[in-house]
Amino acid sequence: MRSDYVSDGLLALGKLNDYYGAINHIVHNSQKSTHEGYNIMKAITRSTYGSPDVLTLSELDKPDPNDNQALVRIRAASVNPLDWHVLRGTPRFIRMQTGLTGPKSPKLGVDMAGEVEAVGKDVTEFKPGDAVYGEVWGAFAEYVAVSETMLAPKPSNLTFEQTAAIPVAGYTALQALRDKGQVTPGQRVLINGASGGVGTFAVQIAKAMGAEVAGVCSTRNVELVSSLGADRVFDYTREDFTLEKDPYDVIFDNIGNRTMAEYRRIMTPGGVFIMVGADGNKGGYLNAMFKVMVLSKFFSQSFTTMMAKANKQDLLAINRMIEAGQVTPVIDRQYPLDQVPDAIRYLEEGHARGKVVVTV
Numbered sequence: 294m295r296s297d298y299v300s301d302g303l304l305a306l307g308k309l310n311d312y313y314g315a316i317n318h319i320v321h322n323s324q325k326s327t328h329e330g331y332n333i334m335k336a337i338t339r340s341t342y343g344s345p346d347v348l349t350l351s352e353l354d355k356p357d358p359n360d361n362q363a364l365v366r367i368r369a370a371s372v373n374p375l376d377w378h379v380l381r382g383t384p385r386f387i388r389m390q391t392g393l394t395g396p397k398s399p400k401l402g403v404d405m406a407g408e409v410e411a412v413g414k415d416v417t418e419f420k421p422g423d424a425v426y427g428e429v430w431g432a433f434a435e436y437v438a439v440s441e442t443m444l445a446p447k448p449s450n451l452t453f454e455q456t457a458a459i460p461v462a463g464y465t466a467l468q469a470l471r472d473k474g475q476v477t478p479g480q481r482v483l484i485n486g487a488s489g490g491v492g493t494f495a496v497q498i499a500k501a502m503g504a505e506v507a508g509v510c511s512t513r514n515v516e517l518v519s520s521l522g523a524d525r526v527f528d529y530t531r532e533d534f535t536l537e538k539d540p541y542d543v544i545f546d547n548i549g550n551r552t553m554a555e556y557r558r559i560m561t562p563g564g565v566f567i568m569v570g571a572d573g574n575k576g577g578y579l580n581a582m583f584k585v586m587v588l589s590k591f592f593s594q595s596f597t598t599m600m601a602k603a604n605k606q607d608l609l610a611i612n613r614m615i616e617a618g619q620v621t622p623v624i625d626r627q628y629p630l631d632q633v634p635d636a637i638r639y640l641e642e643g644h645a646r647g648k649v650v651v652t653v
């Protein structure tokens with residue numbers, strides 16, 4: 294676990310690489326549709342890096358699915374900090390994947406839920422009319438073509454809006470707790486940033502794993518985090534969670550606003566610190582990666598970063614928790630497709646309560 298920081302740095306770029314492989318395909322198929330002169334869809338696009346002001350609602354050709362893909366009519370999407378990082382091209386190192394001089398792809402958005410409209414000839418698991426969800430580049434649009442290996446069935450007890458809230462935040466929480474934290478029943482888990490997109494999943498998934506959970510948020514979110522199952526909630530405007538007496542086995546950090554010495558103080562001797570998020574615009578993620586790398590060499594505790602990886606198996610695992618009533622996505626605001634710029638502006642303020650959803 295201690296050498297994970299190297300692979301995680303590469304994974305950050307690898308994740309974008311996965312997306313950009315998909316983009317090339319979508320753009321290619323889009324050109325085919327232009328040639329045929331039919332099948333127009335609405336999508337949010339941009340031609341330059343910048344603020345949400347550079348986004349426009351455009352008409353593009355509907356993608357044609359290849360033999361292994363399903364064409365999905367998107368009903369809802371959700372917004373992640375990833376979207377505004379890619380929109381702005383920050384931190385700058387991501388431009389190695391997203392385009393050095395300008396964005397390689399005009400499209401944006403990754404989380405979506407919708408209905409299968411058509412399938413390629415080799416698709417076996419899904420058929421037209423099936424309700425599905427997953428992570429695919431270009432989710433702020435009416436349609437996407439997506440490999441069936443990246444799709445999961447929509448949980449039967451959720452709406453499309455709730456389902457679109459799941460992918461990035463859901464499997465980030467799951468992979469951090471299960472794979473990095475290796476959380477076992479009875480362990481004490483602290484989630485810094487418990488009320489946002491990732492945090493609201495993390496609290497519920499940690500509880501589903503049998504952990505004793507503490508969450509950190511501001512006053513207005515204390516009730517929410519408590520209602521998600523947290524056994525203890527720290528209101529960061531009133532108390533300092535790093536002065537806690539009883540140490541934690543796992544610290545899940547979405548915020549990166551405390552020093553590593555402060556975190557060490559509240560970790561058990563064999564405890565695990567997982568850096569999930571930090572302020573990327575101020576170089577926070579790279580700084581924290583460096584600190585994690587150094588600390589891991591000198592202390593018994595583990596310090597690790599993580600970069601979530603989209604995969605169908607984890608969506609299916611989350612589906613099971615949802616259908617068992619252990620996890621329910623939390624939705625803050627909903628915006629129509631043409632108001633994606635406002636949705637991103639709101640998320641960028643850093644105080645969303647759960648997920649911000651786009652209805653399509």
Ligand SMILES: NC(=O)c1ccc[n+]([C@@H]2O[C@H](COP(=O)([O-])OP(=O)(O)OC[C@H]3O[C@@H](n4cnc5c(N)ncnc54)[C@H](OP(=O)(O)O)[C@@H]3O)[C@@H](O)[C@H]2O)c1
Nearest residue numbers: 374465486488489490491511547570571599600601644645
């Ligand atoms: N490593 C990965 O694979 C991965 C994947 C997904 C996301 N991320 C990163 O993880 C982070 C969280 O993502 P997200 O989707 O949850 O973002 P988000 O929804 O924008 O998070 C907003 C939440 O952060 C809370 N917050 C803000 N300042 C805080 C503070 N000082 N202490 C505690 N909570 C605070 C806010 O609560 P209050 O309003 O109560 O302050 C709000 O509920 C981001 O940095 C994102 O880039 C990483």
